[in-house]
Structures are given as structure tokens and as C-alpha cells.
Amino acid sequence: MTDFVLASGSAIRRQVLEQANVPFRVHKSGVDEDVLKREHADLSPRDMAALLARAKAQDVSGQIPEAFVLGADQTMELDGQLLDKLPERSLARDRLIAMRGKVHYLHSGLSICQGGQEIWTHQQTSTLHVRDFSDEFLDFYLDTAGFELTGSVGAYAYEGLGSQLFEKVEADYFAVLGLPLIPLMDVLREKKVILS
DSSP states (O other), rough: OOOOOOOOOOOHHHHHHHHTTOOOEOOOOOHHHHHHHTTTTSEEEEEEHHHHHHHHHHHHHHTTSSSSEEEEEEEEEEEEEOOOOSGGGGGGGHHHHHHOOOOOEEEEEEEEETTTEEEEEEEEEEEEEHHHHHHHHHHHHHHHHHTTTSSSTTTTOTTTGGGGGEEEEEEEEHHHHHOOHHHHHHHHHHHHHSSO
């Protein structure tokens, strides 16, 4: 079997791979996402996800050249703007009010590198319709959500309480979580990381 490395510290991405019984190890990338976002501020949110995924994979692949290294990233687009994770919980109310009753997009970018060179890439966009939730629900959510408020760009964990925010989701479940699993498993079978 081929050595497969996840260049990410994301707990949810690790969980998705573990639950799918994909053999991997983690080697977190040292890429400074804030610097890349500033240097490439002209990119669309979709292209930014691809750039960040590639940068992470190339960074770790340069250190472990024999392995297949997966870089993954996800960006959120609301009203045409790229949003970042909130630095503190106190900002979550404004973010959620801005999202209420609107559509936003989660752009997933995946990149596999070997020997520092990209050998596979995938992009996928999820469309999420936030319901027009009540102020009472908003208060409940803010009191209950905890880490979710700063752990993701949308101030929600879709796999948990955050699922209550939506009236419609046009997406693959795994893509919303930030790791489009089905296309990834196709390439992992091809590269003999998992059985075909």
C-alpha cells in the first residue's frame, strides 16, 4: 500500500478518513494561510480554496517526497465576499445575522502532491440556504454552539447543531464537511492507497 499523508490538522477531515477506513497519517502543513490570502487577494473564493489546498500539499510533499500528500481547504463565500473564521465568539451573532435567510457557498479544494508536484486536484462547491431563523433560536444557538462559533467560517458545524440553521442544502455531505470523499477515494484506489 502507498503511504498517504494528510497535510492538515483538521479534526473533521481526520474523522471522515478514519470512518471511511482510509489508512493515513497526519503531517500538518506550515503554510501561513493569512499571508497567502493577502498575497492573492484578487482570487475568487473558489480559486482561493484550490490555492490553499495546493500550497499545503506541496509544503508537506517537499518534506515527505515519496508519499501521496493530500492538502485540503475550504472557503466560504457570502454576498460575493470571502469570509474567514471568526477570531472570537462575540462576533458570531453578527455573522449569523448576515447569513440569515441567505444563500452562501462553501468551496472545497483538494490537491494531492508527490515529490512536491501536484498530481491530482479537485474542486467542489456546495450551496447552502440558511433559513430565516428566529431571534429566539439565534440566542439558543449562540448559548449552545460553543467551539462551533469560531471553529469554522460559518460559525457552525454542519454535522451537529449547525444543521438546524438550514432550509435547503445543495451539496454532498462530505463536501460540506470540507473533504469531498467520493472523488478522493477514486484517486486513492487508482494510486493503490486503498483497495480497488
